[in-house]
Amino acid sequence: MIKNLIFDFGDIFINLDKPATARELERLGITDFTPEMVEKNQAYEKGLMTTEAFVDFYHNQFPNTTKASLIDAWNAILLDFPKYRLEFIQQLAKDKKYRLLLLSNTNDLHISWIQHDWGTELYNEFAACFEQFYLSHEINLRKPDANIYEFVLRENDLKASETLFIDDTAENTDSAANLGIHVWNLIPGEEDVVDLFTHKKSLF
Known part of the structure; x- marks a missing residue:
């Protein structure tokens, strides 16, 4: 479960x-x-x-x-943030059925751009949806190294068998799966995170 x-x-x-x-x-x-x-x-x-x-x-x-x-x-890699995805994660946070964490390979330039582009209020609204908001440049670890997943599991007392990791890069999900974490290697343009409970319904 x-x-x-x-x-x-x-x-x-x-x-x-x-x-x-x-x-x-x-x-x-x-x-x-x-x-x-x-x-x-x-x-x-x-x-x-x-x-x-x-x-x-x-x-x-x-x-x-x-x-x-x-x-x-x-x-230049950074584009838009669809509002419906914000609403999706906000509803998940409100429901409190799952512990929600974010784990991203990113850097100071990208996060600074996002904070400026979105504005402080929207960025804080988004970040507040998560119990932990892990950015690689802040924790000195990056995917797909196994130690970043071990860190998240250990720091939050999570069981791999009770955890689902959603990422668009197969190398990252493969590494997490090797530790027993359930994964969804989401394909951008073909799949969307808001369809999580339909796409991975067998896990819920």
Whole structure:
């Protein structure tokens, strides 16, 4: 029996244009991610680099860019937040049938953009729906590493067998499933989180 619901953020609640950042970076002359760049990206997502150091790294690698253009490219992935999804999670929170947690790989640039785009009131309304609001750059862990799921289970005294994790990336749900957590690898554009109880009705 499912008692706990852990939600991803991007392409679960907020819509993403995943190719957008690569497309915008290509316009700036950045056509490929080197191993060092991938390492920096992951470090930044874990909060192991400041935003200033992260942007400086790319600016030093590609001096023909501007810092503003790099930031805009990095945030190009972020789109809209449909109101019906907010209403869905607010109703779940109101019903109090499940413990609700959010677990997202994100970074300071993205969250700052979201807070500005949504406004403080809407952002706080959304965050208040969750018992825990875990962002990778704040807890220094990232999916799909097993230790991030172990951390969430341990910190909240959750049983994997009573927990469902919803994420749009198969690598992330596969990792969680290896720990005995029930998963829904949601396919954006084909499935929607508001259909949770129809799509995964066998678990409820």
